[in-house]
Amino acid sequence: MSGVQTLSVGDDDADVRLDRWFRKRYPGLTHGKLEKLLRTGQIRVDGRRAKAGLRLAAGNQVRVPPLGAESEGRAHSKRAAPPARDEDLAAVKDWVIYRDENLIAINKPPGLAVQGGSGIRRHLDAMLGGLQFDAPERPRLVHRLDKDTSGVLLLARNAVTARSLTKMFRDKKLRKVYWALTLGIPHPEKGRIDAAIAKRPVSGGGERMVAVADGAEATTYYTTLEAAGNSIAWLALLPLTGRTHQLRAHCADVLKCPIQGDRKYLPDTDDAPQEGGFGAGLHLHARSLSLPHPGGGGARRARLDIVAPLPEHMVESWRHLDFEQNLDGDPFAALQL
Numbered sequence: 001m002s003g004v005q006t007l008s009v010g011d012d013d014a015d016v017r018l019d020r021w022f023r024k025r026y027p028g029l030t031h032g033k034l035e036k037l038l039r040t041g042q043i044r045v046d047g048r049r050a051k052a053g054l055r056l057a058a059g060n061q062v063r064v065p066p067l068g069a070e071s072e073g074r075a076h077s078k079r080a081a082p083p084a085r086d087e088d089l090a091a092v093k094d095w096v097i098y099r100d101e102n103l104i105a106i107n108k109p110p111g112l113a114v115q116g117g118s119g120i121r122r123h124l125d126a127m128l129g130g131l132q133f134d135a136p137e138r139p140r141l142v143h144r145l146d147k148d149t150s151g152v153l154l155l156a157r158n159a160v161t162a163r164s165l166t167k168m169f170r171d172k173k174l175r176k177v178y179w180a181l182t183l184g185i186p187h188p189e190k191g192r193i194d195a196a197i198a199k200r201p202v203s204g205g206g207e208r209m210v211a212v213a214d215g216a217e218a219t220t221y222y223t224t225l226e227a228a229g230n231s232i233a234w235l236a237l238l239p240l241t242g243r244t245h246q247l248r249a250h251c252a253d254v255l256k257c258p259i260q261g262d263r264k265y266l267p268d269t270d271d272a273p274q275e276g277g278f279g280a281g282l283h284l285h286a287r288s289l290s291l292p293h294p295g296g297g298g299a300r301r302a303r304l305d306i307v308a309p310l311p312e313h314m315v316e317s318w319r320h321l322d323f324e325q326n327l328d329g330d331p332f333a334a335l336q337l
Contacts, residue, residue: 003066004063004064004065004066005063005064006061006062006063006064006140006159006162007061007062007064008059008060008061008062008115008140008141008142008143008144009021009056009057009058009059009060009061009062010058010114010115010143010144013056013058014056014057014058014216014242014243014244015055015056015057015216016055016056017052017053017054017055017056018038018043018045018050018051018052018053018054018055018056018062019031019034019052019053021056021062022034022043026067029067033067034052035052037065038050038051038052042063042065043062043063043064043065044062044063045060045061045062045063046060046061046163046166046167047061047063047159047163057169057170058143058144058169058242059142059143059165059166059169059170060166060170061140061142061162061163061166088122088126088127088130089127089129089130090130091130092106092124092127092128092130092131093130093131095107095108095109096131097152097306097307097308098304098306099133100295101135101157101295102156102157102158102161102293102294102295103139103154103155103156103157103161103165103294103295104131104139104154104155104157105152105153105154105155105289105306105308106131106152106153106155107150107151107152107153107308107309108124108145108149108150108151108152108153108286109150109311110147110148110149110150110281110282110311110313111147111148111281112124112147113147114141114144114145114147114153115141115144124141124153125141128140128141128155131155135157135158137157137158139155139156139157140155140156140157140159140162141155142154142155142156142162142165142166142169143165143169143242145286146245146248146282146284148261148281148282148284149178149282149284149285149286150284150285150286150308150310150311150314151178151285151286151287151308152176152286152287152288152289152306152307152308153286154289154291156294160294161294161295164294165291165294168291168292168294169242172240173291173292174289174290174291175238175288175289175290175291175330175332176238176239176286176288176289177236177237177238177286177287177288177289177330177331177332178236178237178238178239178247178284178285178286178287179225179234179235179236179237179284179285179287179310179314180234180235180237180247180251180259180260180283180284180285181232181233181234181235181259181260181283181314181317182232182233182234182235182251182255182257182258182259182260183231183232183257183258183259183260183266184231184232184233184255184256184257184258185224185227185230185231185232185233185257186222186224186233186235186255186256186257189223189224190221190222190223190224191221191222192219192220192221192222193218193219193220193221193222193250193254193255194217194218194219195211195218195250195253195254196211196212196213196214196215196216196217196218197209197210197211197212197215197216197218197243197245197246197249197250197253198210198212198214198215198216199244200212206264208245208249208264208265209243209244209245209246209248209249210249210253211249211250211253211254216241216243217241218239218241218243218246218249218250219239219240219241220237220238220239220240220241220246220247220250221237221238221239221240221332221335222235222236222237222238222250222255223235223236223331223332225327225331226321226323226324228321228323232260232321233257234318234321234323235251235257236287236331236332237250237251238332238335245264245265247259247284248262248264248265248284249265251265252265252266259282259283259284260278260282260283260317261279261280261281261282261283261313262282262283262284277316277317277319277320277321278316278317278320279312279313279314279315279316279317280313281311281313281314283313283314283317285308285310285311285314286308287307287308287310288305288306288307288308288330289304289305289306290303290304290305290306290330291303291304292304309325310325
């Protein structure tokens with residue numbers, strides 16, 4: 001590593017200890033060196049000194065000082081990911097749905113990972129140079145979406161905004177509404193889900209998040225916006241917590257209405273409509289995000305309400321089901337959250 005990096009903590013690492021977070025990414029980093037970096041303040045979380053046992057939250061910004069090749073160990077023994085292609089740096093500009101001097105919001109396409117990892121060669125983090133525009137530095141990730149989930153994703157254009165947005169995520173000051181197409185209609189048709197989730201092995205191999213009593217607290221509000229017969233529902237989902245695969249697990253395990261196109265959480269893909277007008281892919285979209293503007297600026301900019309159009313495969317399904325694609329308004333407006 002040639003210089004200081006600031007890395008955003010993703011949903012997958014929420015509630016993970018800081019020392020374990022480092023060991024996962026830099027397995028060659030010894031415990032003694034990590035403790036020294038913490039003790040001298042070279043490692044910081046959201047600009048503050050931190051201890052090894054600090055539990056991280058999604059959106060935290062971790063300052064990583066130069067560690068040296070011997071500390072990076074096997075995490076960097078593989079061939080480095082190639083730089084972003086010119087066409088990617090150009091395409092990412094077309095995803096912008098809001099921009100000002102402090103932040104950028106994009107409509108992330110489905111199938112694009114937000115950050116790199118094992119086997120991931122193409123990801124948004126490598127493309128952020130294409131969104132620098134007139135700012136002195138490239139924008140920073142402050143939260144994540146699953147690879148196959150589309151929709152609103154915020155980027156901070158400076159360190160001050162990154163800290164402000166991270167605090168908003170931590171303090172639950174942002175209101176995120178997702179749209180989903182589910183196989184089955186929930187009963188009741190609207191409500192609140194309080195179901196802890198945790199990663200567990202599943203039959204046939206692999207792991208997935210499931211509702212279990214000893215898992216991490218997870219809360220989701222939901223409401224049915226429209227239904228097609230007795231088999232398919234269009235849901236609006238409002239998560240109060242940001243657990244890994246929270247909405248997918250709550251729909252599948254609690255409502256018993258898995259999301260269309262979700263290969264990981266559909267118990268029997270033979271039951272899912274694959275043809276006849278339905279688009280191919282996960283039908284989960286971060287439709288809107290409402291937040292206090294981190295730059296202030298008076299009443300005109302007191303709050304931002306950002307809406308992302310549906311991706312093409314969901315447009316295809318909405319058209320097939322004759323659902324209204326441009327529904328306005330907040331379906332959870334009555335909730336004082």
